[in-house]
Amino acid sequence: MNIKKKKTGSTLTVSVNGRIDTATAPEFDADVTQNLDGITNLILDFKDVNYVSSAGLRVLLSLQKKMMAAGEMKLIHVNEAVSDVFEVTGFDEILTFEKA
Amino acid sequence: MNDLVMKINDKKDWLGRQVWIVPACFGLSCLLTALSVVLLALRGFNGMENVWMCSIGADIFCMAICAMLCFSATLNSKARNADTHVFVTMLTTNAFALFLDEICWLVQGNPALRVVNLVANVLFYIMGSVLVYLFWEYIRRALKLNDRPMRIADLFVTVMLYPSLLLSLVNFVYPLYFEIDAGGVYRRAAQWDVSQVYLCIALTVVILAIAFAKASKKDRFVAISFVAIPLVNQAVTVNVFGLSTQYAATTVSIVLIYGVLFAEREKTLASTEMELGVATKIQADMLPGTFPFMPERTEFDLYASMTPAKEVGGDFYDFFPIDDDHLALVIADVSGKGIPAALFMMASKILIKNTVMTGKSPGEVLSAVNRQICENNREEMFVTVWLGILDLRDGTLVTANAGHEYPILKTPDGDFELLKAKHGFVVGGMPGMKYKETELHLAPGSKLFVYTDGVPEAENEQEEQYGYERFLNVLNKNRDARPEMLLKAVSADVGAFTQDQPQFDDLTMLCIHYRGKNN
Numbered sequence: 001m002n003i004k005k006k007k008t009g010s011t012l013t014v015s016v017n018g019r020i021d022t023a024t025a026p027e028f029d030a031d032v033t034q035n036l037d038g039i040t041n042l043i044l045d046f047k048d049v050n051y052v053s054s055a056g057l058r059v060l061l062s063l064q065k066k067m068m069a070a071g072e073m074k075l076i077h078v079n080e081a082v083s084d085v086f087e088v089t090g091f092d093e094i095l096t097f098e099k100a
Numbered sequence: 101m102n103d104l105v106m107k108i109n110d111k112k113d114w115l116g117r118q119v120w121i122v123p124a125c126f127g128l129s130c131l132l133t134a135l136s137v138v139l140l141a142l143r144g145f146n147g148m149e150n151v152w153m154c155s156i157g158a159d160i161f162c163m164a165i166c167a168m169l170c171f172s173a174t175l176n177s178k179a180r181n182a183d184t185h186v187f188v189t190m191l192t193t194n195a196f197a198l199f200l201d202e203i204c205w206l207v208q209g210n211p212a213l214r215v216v217n218l219v220a221n222v223l224f225y226i227m228g229s230v231l232v233y234l235f236w237e238y239i240r241r242a243l244k245l246n247d248r249p250m251r252i253a254d255l256f257v258t259v260m261l262y263p264s265l266l267l268s269l270v271n272f273v274y275p276l277y278f279e280i281d282a283g284g285v286y287r288r289a290a291q292w293d294v295s296q297v298y299l300c301i302a303l304t305v306v307i308l309a310i311a312f313a314k315a316s317k318k319d320r321f322v323a324i325s326f327v328a329i330p331l332v333n334q335a336v337t338v339n340v341f342g343l344s345t346q347y348a349a350t351t352v353s354i355v356l357i358y359g360v361l362f363a364e365r366e367k368t369l370a371s372t373e374m375e376l377g378v379a380t381k382i383q384a385d386m387l388p389g390t391f392p393f394m395p396e397r398t399e400f401d402l403y404a405s406m407t408p409a410k411e412v413g414g415d416f417y418d419f420f421p422i423d424d425d426h427l428a429l430v431i432a433d434v435s436g437k438g439i440p441a442a443l444f445m446m447a448s449k450i451l452i453k454n455t456v457m458t459g460k461s462p463g464e465v466l467s468a469v470n471r472q473i474c475e476n477n478r479e480e481m482f483v484t485v486w487l488g489i490l491d492l493r494d495g496t497l498v499t500a501n502a503g504h505e506y507p508i509l510k511t512p513d514g515d516f517e518l519l520k521a522k523h524g525f526v527v528g529g530m531p532g533m534k535y536k537e538t539e540l541h542l543a544p545g546s547k548l549f550v551y552t553d554g555v556p557e558a559e560n561e562q563e564e565q566y567g568y569e570r571f572l573n574v575l576n577k578n579r580d581a582r583p584e585m586l587l588k589a590v591s592a593d594v595g596a597f598t599q600d601q602p603q604f605d606d607l608t609m610l611c612i613h614y615r616g617k618n619n
Contacts, residue, residue, distance in 0.1 A: 022436075022437060053557075054433065054435040054436065054484075054553075055435065055436060057435065057482075057526075058435045058436065058480060058481065058482065061480060061482065061529050061530075062480045065480070065530075087523065088503065088504075088505060088506065088523060089484060089503035089504075089523075089525075089526055090502065090503040090523045090524050090525035090526055091503070091525065091526070093524070093525050094525055094529070094530055
């Protein structure tokens with residue numbers, strides 16, 4: 001898994017590449033959470049994410065909760081396999097997606 | 101959990117994050133060992149006294165030991181922390197001191213190399229002080245000496261280190277501890293005793309600190325012997341010129357530390373493994389496992405199984421009669437693995453069963469359980485649940501799905517097919533979730549198969565997933581088999597697909613064959 005971050009003002013865009021599973025989720029969590037100070041708009045670019053396990057979902061849930069208090073969080077470029085996971089687990093109900 | 105605590109502590113510790121230390125120390129100590137052999141070969145044994153050869157032999161041998169211990173530290177990259185880093189730094193400092201000692205004897209009595217002799221000896225004294233300091237640092241960490249007197253002792257040992265280093269450096273310009281005479285021979289100077297001041301004071305502080313530490317008697321005894329070995333050695337050999345085995349003695353101490361450390365780690369590991377084993381067993385025992393289940397009821401045949409992955413996980417299934425006519429079926433998957441997942445699973449299982457028994461409908465049950473879990477869920481764990489209540493009289497099955505995989509249904513004359521009914525959000529994720537219910541009518545002869553993501557997401561060596569196509573294929577190939585055989589066929593097929601890959605996730609399945617009231 002690779003993570004790229006771009007910060008413009010209060011917007012943080014995080015591009016993730018690879019799998020978010022038990023092994024990589026803690027790194028993903030730490031990396032994003034560390035950079036959330038003063039951020040009101042979090043954009044997660046999932047263009048190159050091909051798998052999200054339950055550990056990854058847990059990180060998304062905790063980020064969503066943090067951002068609900070601070071502003072908003074959006075997921076963009078979610079591919080079909082990952083969007084299936086969101087649908088099955090009901091995460092599509094609590095996450096915001098943007099087809100960009 | 102221990103790992104977790106260790107990781108959190110390490111985050112605050114700058115030293116713990118310096119991952120380059122272990123490989124660098126390993127490389128350096130190997131280099132020193134090799135160099136020491138080459139230099140000895142270049143120098144030859146001409147004009148060397150026997151006792152010097154003893155010292156040189158001990159030096160090279162001990163350097164090799166230091167290099168080997170550094171090597172073993174490179175092996176367990178996961179268990180490295182600040183303590184390991186202090187340990188390998190101590191090893192390498194020791195190897196360097198041994199190397200300097202060897203150099204001193206190689207150039208002894210050679211007027212042309214007087215300067216080398218001088219530099220090596222100054223560094224030799226410096227390494228002595230540094231090593232004592234690292235010794236203290238290591239023992240302080242190992243015995244967790246953090247209270248006030250210990251912090252004062254630490255400050256004392258640390259502050260004293262600097263004048264001691266400075267005094268060693270003085271020897272470059274003034275023979276304070278020693279001089280190298282015109283013949284290139286090392287002689288102690290009148291104030292040589294000063295060189296031992298820091299060592300003696302620091303070691304006394306260390307011994308006092310250990311003696312009054314709140315560690316166990318055994319730990320303190322071992323720690324004192326670490327310090328005592330070099331001290332005794334120094335006392336015995338202090339007046340024998342040519343015999344410099346103090347760093348060989350510290351090597352022996354370090355090997356001892358290593359042995360104790362290793363034994364301790366093994367002990368912790370063994371007890372953790374045992375506890376994990378017990379947890380797995382308790383968890384497995386919580387699941388109903390007596391088959392056939394209610395054989396007197398001819399309306400249905402049911403089978404379920406959970407094959408846990410190596411690590412204890414959070415999958416579970418459950419089935420129980422609510423009254424004479426209703427049977428509850430549950431399959432669930434807790435996020436995460438290990439003991440936290442197992443604990444969460446226990447709580448979820450009990451909450452679900454108790455709430456079902458109060459007579460609520462599946463959707464109401466999940467809402468109620470969600471509310472209760474969300475009340476105290478700081479770890480932000482969640483569980484996906486599929487819950488069905490089957491009316492045994494007419495095959496009506498009311499289900500609610502909290503983020504769990506789609507059930508697979510086979511109608512009496514049809515194939516097994518995914519049933520994409522409405523989904524709700526996982527349980528425990530957000531308070532206030534509502535769960536829609538879906539009502540199905542199982543005609544006599546229907547089979548319903550539920551499972552956790554361990555089945556479709558099982559992976560082979562090429563990181564390919566087992567997937568739904570293979571899954572449905574094997575079910576349809578065995579469409580007429582009884583639930584028990586059906587589960588075994590799926591297990592076998594997943595096993596054949598993943599082959600030698602270790603099973604990463606729990607494999608949990610439940611299948612019910614509804615035969616109808618008057619079969």
